[in-house]
Structure formats: C-alpha cells, structure tokens
Amino acid sequence: MATHSLQDMRQQASVAAKVFIQRDYTNGTVCHFQTKFPSELESRINKQQFEETVRTLNNLYAEAEKLGSQSYIEGCLACLTAYIIFLCMETHYEKVLKKIAKYIQEQNEKIYAPQGLLLTDPIERGLRVIEVTIFEERSLTR
Amino acid sequence: MKNCEYQQIDPRALSVSPSSVQNHTEKKVQRLRRKWEVFPGKNRFFCDGRIILARQSGILPVTLGLIVVTCGLFFAFDCPFLVTHLTVFIPVIGGVLSLFVVTSLLRTSFTDPGILPRATPDEAADIEKQIDNSGSSTYRPPPRTKEILINQQVVKLKYCFTCKMFRPPRTSHCSLCDNCVERFDHHCPWVGNCVGKRNYRFFYSFIISLSFLTSFIFGCVVTHITLRSQDGKSLIQAIQESPASVVELVICFFSIWSILGLSGFHTYLVASNLTTNEDIKGSWSSKRCTEESGNPYSYNNIMTNCCVTLCGPMPPSLIDRRGFLPLVAASPATETELPPFPVKNDTNMCTKSTKDVLERLVRSLDSRGRCPPGAPKTTPVAVEISAAATPPAERSPPTGCSRQHAGRHTAAAPCPPFARGRERRDSFQSSNPAFRLASPSPSLSRTFILGEAPDVGFIPPP
Numbered sequence: 001m002a003t004h005s006l007q008d009m010r011q012q013a014s015v016a017a018k019v020f021i022q023r024d025y026t027n028g029t030v031c032h033f034q035t036k037f038p039s040e041l042e043s044r045i046n047k048q049q050f051e052e053t054v055r056t057l058n059n060l061y062a063e064a065e066k067l068g069s070q071s072y073i074e075g076c077l078a079c080l081t082a083y084i085i086f087l088c089m090e091t092h093y094e095k096v097l098k099k100i101a102k103y104i105q106e107q108n109e110k111i112y113a114p115q116g117l118l119l120t121d122p123i124e125r126g127l128r129v130i131e132v133t134i135f136e137e138r139s140l141t142r
Numbered sequence: 143m144k145n146c147e148y149q150q151i152d153p154r155a156l157s158v159s160p161s162s163v164q165n166h167t168e169k170k171v172q173r174l175r176r177k178w179e180v181f182p183g184k185n186r187f188f189c190d191g192r193i194i195l196a197r198q199s200g201i202l203p204v205t206l207g208l209i210v211v212t213c214g215l216f217f218a219f220d221c222p223f224l225v226t227h228l229t230v231f232i233p234v235i236g237g238v239l240s241l242f243v244v245t246s247l248l249r250t251s252f253t254d255p256g257i258l259p260r261a262t263p264d265e266a267a268d269i270e271k272q273i274d275n276s277g278s279s280t281y282r283p284p285p286r287t288k289e290i291l292i293n294q295q296v297v298k299l300k301y302c303f304t305c306k307m308f309r310p311p312r313t314s315h316c317s318l319c320d321n322c323v324e325r326f327d328h329h330c331p332w333v334g335n336c337v338g339k340r341n342y343r344f345f346y347s348f349i350i351s352l353s354f355l356t357s358f359i360f361g362c363v364v365t366h367i368t369l370r371s372q373d374g375k376s377l378i379q380a381i382q383e384s385p386a387s388v389v390e391l392v393i394c395f396f397s398i399w400s401i402l403g404l405s406g407f408h409t410y411l412v413a414s415n416l417t418t419n420e421d422i423k424g425s426w427s428s429k430r431c432t433e434e435s436g437n438p439y440s441y442n443n444i445m446t447n448c449c450v451t452l453c454g455p456m457p458p459s460l461i462d463r464r465g466f467l468p469l470v471a472a473s474p475a476t477e478t479e480l481p482p483f484p485v486k487n488d489t490n491m492c493t494k495s496t497k498d499v500l501e502r503l504v505r506s507l508d509s510r511g512r513c514p515p516g517a518p519k520t521t522p523v524a525v526e527i528s529a530a531a532t533p534p535a536e537r538s539p540p541t542g543c544s545r546q547h548a549g550r551h552t553a554a555a556p557c558p559p560f561a562r563g564r565e566r567r568d569s570f571q572s573s574n575p576a577f578r579l580a581s582p583s584p585s586l587s588r589t590f591i592l593g594e595a596p597d598v599g600f601i602p603p604p
Binding site: 123 | 438
C-alpha cells in the first residue's frame with residue numbers, strides 16, 4: 001500500500017514563496033502593518049482586496065490597544081485586586097484577538113485559499129509580520 | 143490528507159499485538175509536547191508552561207524570605223502589643239499590604255515579560271535577503287541597523303543575531319534570559335525575571351506597595367518600642383522585651399532607602415514614558431538629541447503617560463507556551479524507539495492546515511478526493527494519532543498552530559493560583575483508559591494531555 005508521507009502531501013500543494021508584511025512603526029509601537037501591496041501577490045489577488053484585509057486587521061489591532069475608558073477601568077480594577085482578576089477573566093485584548101483570528105479564517109476561506117494563498121495570523125509570528133504563503137498553481141489531484 | 147496519512151498507520155498498528163499497539167500509541171501520545179519544552183531561551187517553566195521564570199532566579203527566594211520573615215515577625219511580636227495599645231486596624235492594614243506585596247512579586251516573577259518569539263527560518267531568510275545579496279564571507283557581518291521614522295523622529299532598529307530579526311522599537315535582548323523582550327526595562331535579580339511590557343505594571347505595584355509596607359512596619363515598630371519605653375522602662379529594657387522588633391527595624395531601615403529610591407525613580411519613568419534601559423543609555427536625553435526631538439513615545443502629559451503604562455490594555459503573551467507542537471509522522475523503522483523530537487517550526491503546521499483548507503475546497507468542487515472523507519476518528523487507534531494533527535485543522539484551518547488550544551486544554555494537575563478561568567471550566571478528566579476510546583473529537587486533545595502528563599512533571603526548582 002502506498003504510504004502518504006508528509007513530503008507527498010507537500011508536493012500536492014507546495015509552497016512557492018512566502019511574503020512577509022512587516023510592521024509599520026510610524027505611529028509608535030502600536031500594532032500596525034504596512035499596507036503596501038507586495039509585488040509577488042500581483043498575479044494572485046486584487047490589490048484593493050488585499051489592502052482592505054490589512055486595513056481591517058490594523059483597525060482591529062487598534063481597537064485591541066485602544067486607550068479608552070474600558071481599558072482604564074479594566075486596568076484600575078485589576079490593580080485594586082492585585083491583578084488576580086487577570087487570572088479569572090479574559091482581557092479586552094484577548095477578546096479582540098479572537099475576533100481577529102475569526103476574521104483571518106474567514107478571509108482565508110472565502111478569498112485567499114481559492115487563489116492558492118494563505119494568511120497566517122500575526123499572533124503566531126509574535127505580531128511581527130503577516131505571513132502570506134503562496135502555493136504553487138498546480139492541480140491537487142495526482 | 144492528514145486523515146489519509148494516519149489511516150495508513152492504522153492497519154500496521156492493528157496487525158501487531160494489542161500490548162504493542164498500546165505501547166505504540168503511548169509512544170505516539172508521549173511525543174506530543176508543548177511549545178515551552180522546546181523554548182530556545184534560557185527560561186524555566188512550571189505548572190506545564192503556565193509559570194515562566196528566568197533560569198537564574200537565585201535572589202527571588204531571598205526576596206520572598208525577607209518579606210515573609212519581616213511580616214511574620216511583625217504580626218507575631220508587634221501586632222499584639224499595638225492592637226491592645228492602639229487599634230485593631232494595624233494588623234489589618236499590614237495584612238492587606240503584605241498580601242499585595244507578595245501577589246505583585248509573584249505576578250512579576252512568573253509572568254512572561256513580553257518575550258518575542260524568534261523569527262521562523264523563512265522570516266529570517268526573507269530579512270537576510272532584504273539586507274544584503276552580496277554573500278559576505280565573514281560569519282558575522284557588521285551590525286545591521288534600520289532607520290525608521292516614529293512620530294517624525296528617526297529611530298534606529300538593531301538586528302538581533304540571536305533572534306534573527308530586526309528588533310521592534312523599545313525592544314532589547316536580555317543576555318541573561320537570551321530573549322528579546324518588548325519594552326525592555328531591566329532584568330531584576332530580586333524578582334528573578336526580566337521586567338518588560340507585560341509585567342512592568344506588576345513590578346511597579348510591587349515596589350510601591352513594598353515601600354508602603356516597609357514604611358508602615360518601620361513606623362509601627364518604632365511606635366511599639368517608644369510605647370514600651372514610655373511605661374517607665376528604659377529603651378534597652380524595651381528592646382530586650384521585644385528583640386524581634388530590632389530585627390525588623392534593621393531590615394526595614396536598610397530596605398527603605400533603596401525601595402523608596404527605586405519607587406521614586408520608576409514613578410519618574412512612568413510619568414515620562416521611559417524605560418530604565420532608555421534612561422540609562424540616554425536615548426532621549428536632551429544632550430544627545432536636538433531641540434525638536436525627545437522621547438517619541440511620550441504623550442507629553444503625565445497623566446496620560448501614567449495611564450498608558452499602568453492601566454493600558456494588557457498585551458497577550460506572544461510565545462504560546464502551552465500550545466502543542468505538531469506531531470511527527472512516524473515511519474515504520476522508528477516504531478521501536480522514540481525518535482528524537484525535531485523542533486518543527488510553525489511553517490509546517492500552517493502548510494498542513496492550508497492543505498486542509500485547499501483540500502476541502504477541492505473536495506467540495508470535485509469529488510475525486512484521494513482520501514475518503516471523514517472519520518478515521520471512528521477507529522480507536524487512529525483516533526489518537528490523527529487527533530493531534532486534526533484539531534488544528536478542524537477548529538481553525540488557516541491558523542493551524544495550536545494557539546487557540548492553549549486555553550482549552552487542562553493539564554492533569556492544574557496550578558491553583560494561576561489556572562485561568564476558562565481552563566477551569568473544562569472538566570478534569572480522569573485517567574481512565576476507556577475514556578480514550580470512547581470519546582469523539584472534543585475530548586481527544588485532553589487524551590493527549592493525560593497521556594503525556596506523567597512525563598511532563600514539575601521541574602523541581604533548584
């Protein structure tokens with residue numbers, strides 16, 4: 001019987017290239033990714049679509065790190081309870097991260113995977129880059 | 143595709159005797175490890191990855207010991223006298239302060255300070271490509287820097303040779319912990335950990351509450367001795383009656399100077415949104431910079447700076463200590479021995495999960511899928527093997543890596559003070575072998591933890 005090894009699987013949808021969208025620090029240390037459209041993706045995806053994705057991600061991260069009354073209340077409450085409250089409840093940031101993960105999954109399923117692309121959630125790269133994996137255009141059936 | 147892959151292993155496993163099947167599956171289960179076990183930095187982990195400490199935490203027991211001893215002596219020897227002579231609130235205030243101090247200290251020590259995970263090989267290669275294409279013959283090229291504009295000010299980003307990436311602004315590499323830490327303040331030996339973005343507020347509350355505690359104890363002890371010596375006795379007699387007070391006095395006297403000084407210094411840093419690292423290096427001092435430039439991170443408002451540093455949103459840990467490493471697909475030859483566990487990088491996981499997404503699309507469009515869709519999970523043995531890889535795919539194909547599972551899995555021995563709420567919601571599963579075979583997918587991941595928990599014990603502190 002034929003063994004399907006991991007190598008065989010990779011051949012079916014092999015990685016052609018990886019593009020990394022770096023962070024943009026012009027506004028400080030807030031999490032913001034560059035919206036410049038990488039040239040390697042030109043053949044695969046619409047520029048507006050991609051920029052829209054990155055812009056939405058940037059907005060979501062801005063919402064997570066927003067210095068508003070909610071974050072201050074959360075911070076003060078945490079301080080008063082000697083930060084024990086962080087062990088019990090989910091912080092606002094974590095809630096937004098879940099939203100981001102869902103958004104990326106949805107974008108991958110609807111838009112990027114059909115084009116042979118895959119966006120990696122930046123949290124898995126330490127919020128340093130958005131990794132876009134480009135798969136070779138090749139039929140998946142042998 | 144993963145279903146296919148692991149289905150192949152199934153017949154082989156079934157063809158051997160049940161005991162070796164058990165061994166085989168146990169070996170498979172044993173191989174599922176968490177990311178903290180292969181963490182490249184010099185850190186130690188406890189409670190199955192929930193608690194993180196620097197490797198050298200030598201003075202933390204001393205710090206804890208000093209605090210506990212001083213508070214103990216205070217409650218045992220000074221409080222009874224002061225309660226009868228003054229008020230009952232003294233031990234109450236003392237108790238609240240001590241609790242605050244110890245909690246903040248433990249939070250500072252055991253929290254990830256904001257460690258940046260090292261760059262994946264693909265990322266590092268991409269950066270290298272961008273820097274130079276010349277193919278330098280020297281092993282270590284000259285230090286690489288990148289200049290960027292932050293709030294209209296030029297900031298130099300340095301390349302970290304250990305972590306293989308350009309350090310984000312305000313990030314520094316701690317040589318003791320061998321990690322890049324975001325908003326690196328300093329490595330505190332008293333606390334046994336770096337102080338960075340994620341635990342600075344705990345550190346600050348620790349030193350502030352410790353200042354209050356030492357001042358309070360100092361004041362109470364002085365009051366105690368004074369009151370004793372006022373009852374017609376001399377000072378020497380009063381001290382002889384309560385020798386513990388002298389010990390407390392000495393400890394508090396010497397601590398107060400340093401602690402109060404440190405609190406004052408850090409209050410200044412918080413108000414100007416600086417780190418100790420930046421202050422020591424004089425990165426934004428007026429001597430080095432021109433009139434226009436200054437600290438680009440400051441909001442130029444003391445209240446805003448304080449609120450941002452201390453009450454801002456709590457950033458998440460980026461290193462995903464409790465996530466699972468991807469399982470290695472075992473070949474027949476390695477069945478008899480535990481293969482050395484390779485440090486698989488996230489690229490393989492994401493690649494695999496992409497295959498799932500693409501697979502599903504292909505299957506939905508064209509039913510010539512190579513593998514029969516669905517449930518190798520119905521086969522008991524294959525269940526455990528495939529579940530390791532499929533949960534990432536099943537739950538979140540694009541993200542793949544087990545980030546999302548960090549909160550859902552229970553270890554066999556949860557650490558009470560630090561167990562997160564959502565993990566407690568998961569029911570504690572008994573290590574009943576029958577459970578493994580009976581339950582379908584949601585509990586599969588827990589099976590692995592049960593299987594591996596005996597291996598992943600507590601790392602005993604030195």
